[in-house]
Amino acid sequence: MVLEASSATFEYALRLGDNALVLGQRLSEWAGHGPVLEEDLALTNVALDLVGQARLWLGYAGEVEGNGRDADRLAYFRDQREYRNVLLVERPSGHYGDTTARQFLFDTWHLYVLQALSASRDERIAGIASKAAREVAYHVRRSGDWVIRLGDGTQTSHDRMQAALAALWPYTGELFAADALDLQMLQRGIGCDLDALRVPWKAHVSRIVAQATLTLPEDGWMHGGGKTGRHTEALGYLLAEMQSVARSVPAQRW
Amino acid sequence: MVSAEAALETVWAWLGEIEDPEIPVISILDLGIVRDVAWSGAGGDRALRVALTPTYSGCPAIAEIERAILATLHANGVEQVVLERRLFPSWTTDWLTDSGREKLRAYGISPPQTRAVDPHAPIDLTSVLEERAACPRCGSARVELVSRFGSTPCKAHYRCTSCREPFDHFKTH
Numbered sequence: 527m528v529l530e531a532s533s534a535t536f537e538y539a540l541r542l543g544d545n546a547l548v549l550g551q552r553l554s555e556w557a558g559h560g561p562v563l564e565e566d567l568a569l570t571n572v573a574l575d576l577v578g579q580a581r582l583w584l585g586y587a588g589e590v591e592g593n594g595r596d597a598d599r600l601a602y603f604r605d606q607r608e609y610r611n612v613l614l615v616e617r618p619s620g621h622y623g624d625t626t627a628r629q630f631l632f633d634t635w636h637l638y639v640l641q642a643l644s645a646s647r648d649e650r651i652a653g654i655a656s657k658a659a660r661e662v663a664y665h666v667r668r669s670g671d672w673v674i675r676l677g678d679g680t681q682t683s684h685d686r687m688q689a690a691l692a693a694l695w696p697y698t699g700e701l702f703a704a705d706a707l708d709l710q711m712l713q714r715g716i717g718c719d720l721d722a723l724r725v726p727w728k729a730h731v732s733r734i735v736a737q738a739t740l741t742l743p744e745d746g747w748m749h750g751g752g753k754t755g756r757h758t759e760a761l762g763y764l765l766a767e768m769q770s771v772a773r774s775v776p777a778q779r780w
Numbered sequence: 781m782v783s784a785e786a787a788l789e790t791v792w793a794w795l796g797e798i799e800d801p802e803i804p805v806i807s808i809l810d811l812g813i814v815r816d817v818a819w820s821g822a823g824g825d826r827a828l829r830v831a832l833t834p835t836y837s838g839c840p841a842i843a844e845i846e847r848a849i850l851a852t853l854h855a856n857g858v859e860q861v862v863l864e865r866r867l868f869p870s871w872t873t874d875w876l877t878d879s880g881r882e883k884l885r886a887y888g889i890s891p892p893q894t895r896a897v898d899p900h901a902p903i904d905l906t907s908v909l910e911e912r913a914a915c916p917r918c919g920s921a922r923v924e925l926v927s928r929f930g931s932t933p934c935k936a937h938y939r940c941t942s943c944r945e946p947f948d949h950f951k952t953h
Contacts, residue, residue: 564927564937571929578838582867634905641902653868656900660870660953661836661933663903668928730905 528710535648536591537610538711540600541753542643543583544611546658547601548761549632550576551768555619565622568668572629575661582654602772606755606762613752614697616761620690623676623683627690630669634730635701635723637662642718651716670734677738684739691735692743699748701727707753786858791817791828794852801844802932805887808845811835812875815866827860828853833871835953836933872899873934873953890916890923890938890949899953913949915940923947 529537553573560566584597595603614632619625640662643655676687704712704720711717735742751757772778786794795817796809808814816831830849834842846863853861873892881891890913913936914921920942928951930937935948 564929567931567937568927568929571933574838574933575836576838578836582837637903637905649868653870657867657870658837659903660872660899664928664951666905671928733906 529707531714532590532592534707534710534714535651535716536587537707538717539583539587539590539651541610541612542639542654543580543587543597543600544609545615545632545636546576546583547580548609548611548764549615549629550574550580551764552615552619552628553625556625561622569625572665572668575658575665579654579658579661582658586650586654598772602769603776606757606765608755609752609757609761609765610755611752611757611761612697612700613749613758614694614701616752616758616764617694617697618760621686623686623690624693626669626672626676627687627694629665630673630734631691631694631698631731632701633662633666633669634727635698637666638723638726639718639720642723646717647715666730670730673734673740674738677735677740687738688740691740695743695745696747696749699745700750700752703748703750705753785819785826786828786856788817788819791853791858794856795830795849798845798848798852801841801848802839802934803884803887803889805883806880808849810877810880810883812873812877812880813845813871820862825860827862828858829862829864831864831866833866833869835871839933869900871953873950874899876950884950885916888916888947889935890914890947892950892952895952911936911949911952913938915943915945916947917945918943 550573553569553576556566556569558566560569580601581597584600588595588597588600614628617624617628637659640655640659644652644659646652646655673687676683678684702720702724708717708720712719732742792809795814796807798808800806800808800811813833813835814830815833816829818829819826820829821827832842832846849863850861874894876892884891893912911925912921913923915923918940920940922941923938924941926937926939926946928936930948934950934953936951937946938949939946
């Protein structure tokens, strides 16, 4: 099915925005609960970057849609089936190894996607992507440092990091599985070639995993569906928490 | 209504008085986020256009800065102002002024380094991220990274191994 140009751009911007928003919300769960003060600050700063990026993407999506929905409207008044994020970012935060693995696998992919989109023929997408890419460059350095620190740490941290990687690995396939919308946007020179990002992604992930004395999980059956609105149970709880205030007092401003 | 349009040099001077809300020792001009100021339009549409390039996507200071710009311009008799958020090219610490860097150092924040490479070039993840931070208190280059993120998105947290003081480093971005 080929979507009309503006609806395709709307859907595409939603995917980018929802990835950033959902992961930003996940990281915000750590506010006040970080293992050390520095990490509490780091995670909330990364969350702030991601929520800021989500605001830009969803703001653009709303403009393209032209129905008067702004970033807040799109964030707070869409239900689970209308969210377009990949499943990886909605996975529960778990322990610090789980959060670190989720972050590292996503950050690496995110950086390559944003760098590719910096050359998008859609100037607005290129502008947001090139700005976000330079923020994400810090995210990926930080999360990589922590994979190494935990992987090459104690026997316990090593085992837990390895288990976290194994648990999240089946969610990495979706990152590179281009569907009709991805291909349509690629053909129009607006989207990026997801398949082409597989090699640099795997190269960086393997390098860090090896440095962390961990083993790269085997590719097997992969989950999918997030990009078209079929999510895991975890997203519903996340949205319920994130949207509750906006939905209880819909006209409230501060 | 203003009888005469303010000269652009005067407008820049007004903007130079506006402090960054997070780091009040530097102005928004020191920060390099004001990219363009120009009069445009005719008749009733005549307006002063100010283009701003935000630092980090999620930095809450930008809304505060926009409010301050509007208040300053209105107080100086400029009634019609159009603020533009210009995302491209994205903000880089290469745009920080030399005096801004010196003010940061005096305030206790290690300033970002200026780079020879294009700040907008793709990032090579195989390279080591080298920040040359120096202790803003004792000047020592013997420092260590505590965390890549500090009190705000634009800063990292370091420790001086000479005088043992912790300090914020404005990340090279």
